Amino acid sequence: MFPRALRDTRFITATVLVAATVVLVGQLLNPPQLVVAASGPGGDVTTVGSYFTYRDVGIIAVAACLLGASGTALLLDRRSDSSADPDRSRVATDGSSDGRGSDDLLETRRQEWEEQADELGTTERVVYEAVLDADGVRPQREIVDETDLSKATVSRTLDSLESKALVERKRRGTGNVVMLL
Template sequence: MTQIRSRPRSELFAAGVLVTATAILVAQFLTATPTAVVVGDESTRLGTVGWQFGLHDVVVIAVAACAVGASTTALLNGIGSSSATSADTTCSDTSTQESTDSTSSELLQARRQEWETVSERLASNEEQVYQAVLDADGVLPQSEIVNRTELSKATVSRTLDSLEAKNLVERKRRGMGNIVLLT
């Protein structure tokens, strides 16, 4: 049985922007205005010298190119996968970093409460695996789950399949293994 993995809306939106902006770029480049050489008052046309873009064309091309770049970057970076980590590393001012840390710890506590209520509604193996990831603040290598729960690799893998189907966890490939994230 093939399992279809749903994509987050942000990834679908970025993919849609990428396709649309690329189509706009192609259309703009294919519809450039030819430059003609005209001699005399009667507008005798001697031929086409090259192609010219008007101000409107340049603005549309620039906006579409920015949209292509932004959506491609978002898709390649896996939209929002490590926003808290990147926010902490880019802050150089210590006061800003302290406020970011306190905000992220408040968010973590709020998420932890949500996750704990979810944990109470799960089956035995699901609860063990979910609780192991929860105890690690929502991020844990799959191999570590096997060590912490004393379940077999196959049981952990099947349990994660079940939790992924319920949109409670997400597995991301990292090197030779997987990182499990609570959603």
């Protein structure tokens, strides 16, 4: 029903920001002048000065509030920054609504990961497959428990896998979560 640009709240917020700025600047730079005229034989018309009416003050207040609110909304809008959410899955979806596209993508990624595992040494393969068995994301302590390797061996092996850009560790509380790349 509405054009795509009008459905995007960032576009509407930016439009409100610009409009509020124009109104605010226009009102502040052009205050109405107060003219006093005296009637009678020596009557004179004099401009006393520039004063804002209550209506002008109301317009300025509303424009300033809209300017602040829209500016804050644009600054805090995190939709455009994909790295803003650290818990976001590393596997992207293709936008299909039934979820089958993401299953296909996960299966494709799994095949790539399995091919990668075949090229690794013994300890690296054990740790890599432990993460692979959890669909690519697993806490580091679970890897230690499952593989019966020491914490130091798992840590050194993960260092090696990270240097090869095969896994990534993210700090979560007191431990790490390991994700396949």
